[in-house]
Every structure is written in C-alpha cells, then in structure tokens.
Ligand SMILES: CSC[C@H]1O[C@H](OP(=O)(O)O)[C@H](O)[C@@H]1O
C-alpha cells in the first residue's frame with residue numbers, strides 16, 4: 001500500500017487483551033516481511049468508516065511473545081511498509097498514583113525508559129542517526145484520542161509519564177516506590193523502544209495506557225498479578241476498541257503531514273557521510289529512511 005500525503009493511514013498496535021478489532025470492513029490478514037526480522041503477527045488491513053487502517057497485535061494472537069522478545073523494529077518497519085502514517089498504541093499498565101485507579105485511560109506524553117535488553121534503533125554502524133525524543137508522542141494524535149475519550153465518557157487523563165521496565169517479572173516494592181518519587185504516572189513493559197522507533201520511522205505515535213492495577217506499592221490493594229490484570233482488561237477491552245473506533249474517523253480529514261514534525265523527524269538526523277554509509281544497512285532502511293537517503297555512490 002503506497003502512502004500518499006493527505007490520506008492518513010492509522011495503525012493500531014493492540015497490547016494485552018486487544019488481539020483484534022471487531023467491526024472493521026474489507027478485512028484481510030496479510031504477512032508483511034521486514035529486513036529487521038519477523039513482526040509479531042500478520043497485519044490485519046481493513047476500513048473503519050471509510051478510513052483505511054491496519055491492526056497488529058503486539059504480542060501476537062494468543063499472546064505468544066513476551067515484552068523482551070518482541071521484535072519492535074520489525075513491527076514498526078512492517079507498519080511503515082504497510083503505508084501507516086499514524087500509530088495508536090493501546091496498552092495495559094499499572095498505576096503509580098492514587099488518583100489513577102483501574103479503569104482510567106492515560107494518554108501518555110512522556111516516557112522514562114528503563115528497558116535494557118532491546119534493539120533501540122533502526123540505525124547503527126555505517127549509518128548513524130539521532131532523532132529528537134524530547135516529545136516522544138504526537139500531540140495532534142493525542143488530541144484526537146482525548147476528544148474521543150470525552151465523547152465516550154471514558155475516565156481519562158491527558159498526559160502522563162509511562163515508566164518502561166524490562167520485565168517480564170513485575171517490579172519490586174522498592175522499584176515501584178522509586179518510580180513514584182520520580183513522578184511517573186504509570187508502568188508497563190512495551191512502549192519503549194516502540195515509540196522511539198516510530199519517531200525514527202517518521203510516524204506519529206500516541207499511547208493509550210489502560211490502568212489495570214496499582215502495581216505493588218498501594219497498601220490497600222493486592223500486588224499486581226496477571227489474573228488481576230486480565231480481569232480489569234476484560235472489563236476495559238471493549239472501551240479500548242470503542243476508543244479506536246471513535247478516534248480513527250476523526251483523523252480522516254487531516255490533510256498533509258503532521259504539523260508537530262513527526263513525519264519530518266529525519267530531516268536533520270543522519271550524520272554519516274553518504275560516502276561512508278554501509279550499503280547493506282542503507283538498503284534495509286529503504287522504508288524507514290528512504291525519504292532522506294541519497295542513493296549510496298557505486299563503488300569505483
Ligand atoms: C499481562 S500484564 C503485563 C503485560 O501487559 C502489558 O503489555 P502491553 O503493553 O502490550 O499491553 C505490559 O507492558 C506487559 O507486557
């Protein structure tokens with residue numbers, strides 16, 4: 001699917017509890033290959049109210065893949081190849097604040113990344129790039145999600161800091177308390193490097209964090225378990241899906257590239273001289289960085 005500016009294509013990455021989006025029309029599951037490896041699953045192409053969209057279950061259908069084994073690069077690269085311009089991520093998170101009880105949706109604007117065992121960039125030796133992550137999520141996309149939350153009467157907070165932990169074990173009490181002193185709002189295991197890679201791929205990225213538990217710091221609540229997370233997710237997954245359905249049509253008439261600069265993030269990011277570029281890496285980056293790469297010179 002080649003992308004034309006003026007026709008946004010929304011990609012939804014569904015986290016724990018969101019393995020499909022019922023109600024899409026003209027759907028088909030398709031394998032999309034990436035030079036960075038295999039994405040978590042096939043991509044589901046479809047339409048919502050006449051708006052093209054693509055869905056990817058982050059952990060694969062059946063929740064097969066743990067956070068540290070997710071191929072974030074393949075997932076983002078595959079969505080880019082599928083023509084996606086804006087990514088809406090839906091995730092389960094623990095709350096680090098009393099006033100964000102289970103059932104609240106936090107529209108994340110910042111991350112503290114404590115993940116340690118993940119490939120964090122598409123770029124590397126032979127093609128070095130540094131993009132800005134000062135504002136790691138897209139304000140334009142977040143505003144559309146906020147409007148949809150208000151319309152659907154979903155309890156939500158616009159803005160919030162998501163602490164990314166490596167997992168798969170949940171936090172210790174000392175860690176949970178530390179993250180609270182850092183001013184973090186919610187905790188999860190997946191939004192980084194996902195958001196950073198979306199920025200490198202010049203795609204808008206917004207994160208809807210659905211609070212499922214109080215992690216392990218709250219004296220009046222049990223420590224988080226998968227059972228508790230799944231129970232709250234089952235109560236909230238329909239709201240998450242409705243939110244996607246209410247957000248996607250709001251983006252249909254947004255012509256042109258994002259004014260926040262997400263879709264021009266690579267304009268001043270590449271630092272390796274064209275003559276010094278690694279041809280293999282450059283060719284793998286055709287989808288992510290093709291817009292800004294001069295073809296490497298032929299060897300003499
Ligand atoms: C099932 S609890 C832990 C699991 O849930 C979250 O996943 P996602 O962000 O994809 O919804 C969390 O990050 C962990 O991966």
Ligand SMILES: Nc1ncnc2[nH]cnc12
Nearest residue numbers: 092093094187188215224
């Ligand atoms: N408390 C928690 N910590 C990490 N990831 C989570 N996903 C849902 N709840 C979580």
